[in-house]
Structures are given as C-alpha cells and as structure tokens.
Amino acid sequence: MSEAATTEHPTNTGISHNKLAMWVFLGSECLLFGALISTYLLYRNEFHTGPAPGDIFDIPFTSVSSFVLLMSSLTMVLALSALKRGDIRNNRLWLLTTALLGALFIGGQVYEFTSFVREGLGFTTSPFSSAFFTLTGFHGIHVSLGIVMLMSLLISSLRGNLKEKNSETVEIVGLYWHFVDVVWIFIFTVIYLVPNPTS
Amino acid sequence: MNTSETAVTTEAAHDDHDHPSDAKYIQIALLLGIITAAEVATYFVDIGVALIPVLMIMMVVKFFYVASWFMHLRFDSPLFTKFFVAGLILATTVYLVFLTVFEFWSKG
Numbered sequence: 001m002s003e004a005a006t007t008e009h010p011t012n013t014g015i016s017h018n019k020l021a022m023w024v025f026l027g028s029e030c031l032l033f034g035a036l037i038s039t040y041l042l043y044r045n046e047f048h049t050g051p052a053p054g055d056i057f058d059i060p061f062t063s064v065s066s067f068v069l070l071m072s073s074l075t076m077v078l079a080l081s082a083l084k085r086g087d088i089r090n091n092r093l094w095l096l097t098t099a100l101l102g103a104l105f106i107g108g109q110v111y112e113f114t115s116f117v118r119e120g121l122g123f124t125t126s127p128f129s130s131a132f133f134t135l136t137g138f139h140g141i142h143v144s145l146g147i148v149m150l151m152s153l154l155i156s157s158l159r160g161n162l163k164e165k166n167s168e169t170v171e172i173v174g175l176y177w178h179f180v181d182v183v184w185i186f187i188f189t190v191i192y193l194v195p196n197p198t199s
Numbered sequence: 200m201n202t203s204e205t206a207v208t209t210e211a212a213h214d215d216h217d218h219p220s221d222a223k224y225i226q227i228a229l230l231l232g233i234i235t236a237a238e239v240a241t242y243f244v245d246i247g248v249a250l251i252p253v254l255m256i257m258m259v260v261k262f263f264y265v266a267s268w269f270m271h272l273r274f275d276s277p278l279f280t281k282f283f284v285a286g287l288i289l290a291t292t293v294y295l296v297f298l299t300v301f302e303f304w305s306k307g
Binding site for chain 2: 013014015019020023024026027028029030031033034035037038041042059060063066067070071073074076077078081084171174175178179181182185186188189190193194195
C-alpha cells in the first residue's frame with residue numbers, strides 16, 4: 001500500500017474503530033432503555049393501593065436535576081475542546097466540573113428515591129414503582145459509571161498521561177456522557193412531564 | 200509507514216474535523232436550557248390538547264441538538280449516524296409494536 005493511501009485510510013473503514021465501537025454500543029443501549037421506558041409506560045397506571053406517579057413526582061426538583069445534567073454535557077464538550085487546543089489546565093477543570101455535576105444529579109436521585117420510600121413507594125410496592133425504580137435506577141448506574149470514567153481521565157491527566165494526542169479517548173467518554181444526557185431528555189419528558197395518573 | 204506513524208496519522212485525521220468554537224457550544228447549551236424551561240412551564244400552564252405534541256417536539260429538538268452538536272454527528276463520519284439511527288429506529292419500532300400488542304394505546 002502506498003504512503004498516500006495509508007494516510008487517507010489509516011483504518012480499513014477510514015474512521016476510528018474505537019469511536020465506531022462506542023457508537024455501535026450506544027445504538028444497542030437504545031434497545032435497553034427503549035425496553036425499560038416501554039415497560040414503565042405499560043405499568044404507570046398499575047399503582048394499586050400505593051402512591052400514584054401524579055401524587056409523588058416533584059417536578060420542580062426533577063427539573064433542576066435535569067438542568068444540571070444538561071449543563072454537564074456543555075462542560076464535557078468544553079473539556080474536549082480544551083484538550084484539542086492543548087489547554088491541559090482547562091481540560092482538567094471541565095472534566096472535574098462534569099464529574100461534579102454528574103455527582104450532583106446522582107445526589108438528587110438518591111434524595112428523590114429516599115423521599116419516595118418515606119412516602120410509601122418501595123421497589124416492590126406496585127408494578128409502577130418497580131418499573132420506575134428499574135428505569136431511573138439503570139439510568140443512575142449509567143451516570144455513576146460515567147463519573148468513574150471522568151475521574152479516571154482526570155487522574156490520567158494529573159499523572160501526565162492525557163495529552164492533546166489522546167483527545168479521542170476524551171471524545172469517546174464524552175459520547176457516552178452525552179448519550180446518558182440524551183436518555184434523560186427522553187425520561188424527563190415521557191415519565192415526568194407527560195400528565196401522570198393520580199390516585 | 201510503521202504502526203506508530205499510522206496511529207499519529209489517524210489522530211491527525213480526526214482532528215481535521217472543523218469543530219465549533221466554545222462560544223457556539225455555550226450558545227447551544229443556552230438554547231437547550233431555554234427549551235427545558237419551556238418544557239417545565241407546560242407543567243404549570245395548561246395548554247390543553249397541544250400538551251403532548253408540544254412536549255414531544257421539544258424533546259426531539261433537544262435530542263437533535265445534543266446528538267448533532269455535542270456528540271459531533273454533524274461533523275463526523277455518516278457511518279456513526281447510521282449506526283446510532285439504526286439502533287434508534289430498531290428500538291422505536293420494536294417497542295411501538297410491543298406497546299400495541301399490550302393494548303397500551305387503547306388503555307390510555
């Protein structure tokens with residue numbers, strides 16, 4: 001193969017295989033969250049004698065959490081942008097900010113779950129509660145994994161191993177993070193904002 | 200060309216994409232924030248039968264902006280978009296059939 005051909009097609013697809021793998025993974029994640037959202041929609045009216053979704057959801061509180069997660073997508077993209085410019089200091093700052101915003105979102109979810117349990121909505125209270133906790137819990141686990149990835153990047157950067165040439169690694173973690181945000185965009189509208197049944 | 204040179208070339212090839220400025224990202228985030236505020240406003244202001252279509256439109260617009268700008272789909276290889284959209288279409292189709300089978304629409 002000539003040198004020019006190698007430069008044009010460094011991989012056999014002409015694109016990064018790592019990035020492609022992440023996109024394929026994200027495509028498959030659509031099926032997971034699609035299943036969980038559909039199951040919730042089927043069971044949202046099945047609250048039996050337990051609290052109904054319309055009685056228990058705190059929309060103003062969840063709205064703030066949603067805004068926090070949305071803004072973490074901005075800080076993630078700013079972290080990538082800084083690294084591509086070779087601005088290591090700002091890259092670290094935005095990575096840390098993204099992780100903190102993610103942690104704030106998770107803190108809000110823990111508070112929400114705790115208050116629901118106090119109001120009598122446990123995991124096995126009703127089909128609605130099981131579907132709700134499974135869906136939002138799975139999302140929370142995804143956000144938590146994202147925070148672990150962000151902290152790993154930050155530690156790697158502090159050890160001097162995250163340079164401009166490694167920007168694709170940050171981009172791939174960023175793709176995962178933005179996907180988690182996109183899923184919450186769906187959850188927030190479909191589960192919280194669409195009018196819910198009351199008891 | 201050896202392996203390390205190829206890797207550098209790969210990296211350089213990816214950096215060639217003309218990504219937007221930080222100011223543009225902030226602009227998009229502001230727009231997303233405004234749409235979220237509008238979504239939340241529908242909880243407090245009764246807009247009648249238009250509620251669900253309006254919420255769905257705002258949700259799709261937010262999805263579009265995050266996927267195309269923050270996830271760089273509009274700048275990257277169309278193959279990435281194809282894989283992601285394939286997953287989305289497959290999921291949407293399968294679960295619309297699933298919800299139909301369980302008579303979700305008639306139950307409300």
